[in-house]
Amino acid sequence: MNTNLVIRNETDADATPIHDVTVAAFETLEISRHTEQFIIEALRAAKALSVSLVAERDGQVIGHIAFSPVVISDGTPDWYGLGPVSVLPAHQRQGIGTALIREGLSRLKAMHARGCCLVGHPDYYRKFGFRTVPGLVHEGIPPEFFFALSFDDQFPQGSVTFHEGFNADGSSAG
Template structure:
């Protein structure tokens, strides 16, 4: 298998990122045709100026964008640097299970830690994300924006984490428009 590069997403990557999220999430959206919510979310985060450039990363293999992970500002309470909302994370179906997703998670976590964020928050599979150290957010006293999300709403405490920082988490506004 060809080597993979993780780099910051560029403006010219927007179409490839949109297409890969549609492809990656098609199996999870049976019966849905056209643009999928995950692809639309990334586009809306970008349009709102809420894609954090240093945390919007692509995996590239042989010149092709095969994966994308993005993060947007989030907050717990009034602390604007308390947390980021991670996701969506997508990898083209033919490149899944090749390490691209894991590499994007590790790169995001490392960058978020270096930038001084306290927590990485996400909505996703506990079976997948627990291997990176994510725990159910409720165990840290953090509640999701939608109560039904609790079994899938996860947090990863980073070096700057303060246990007294708990309460309701808020994603960037584009999440509210899904």
């Protein structure tokens, strides 16, 4: 399934392949605003990519995942947002996204993160332990698409704000 798959930290040389993988991965996704590549570039420029991993097979970058800090209105520190996560369409449904998510969460735990949250598909992220948490919200996102995973069994309460890089749309530099 994941023969010859390597998951490693992003390097400077990966910026263009990550851009290309991200564009391809979200190209046909109807719920996407098609700004994911700009979000990653903005997070990178702001030095807000706390964890940025690529999946590589036979020397080709075929997947990417980003984690960045979030702010929670109750002041709880050390929480991160997952996303975007991208896999080239020809390599989807082979466990690559799962491998990226598991490795990324492992690295967050090693950094003593307290938890991770995301906006995503309910059927996919529950298998990693993500769940909806009453009292923890992301304004403008229906609760059934906003998930959190606590590493210390403590869930903050309040509103989560993702890094300003998530507002990037490619219309300006920075």
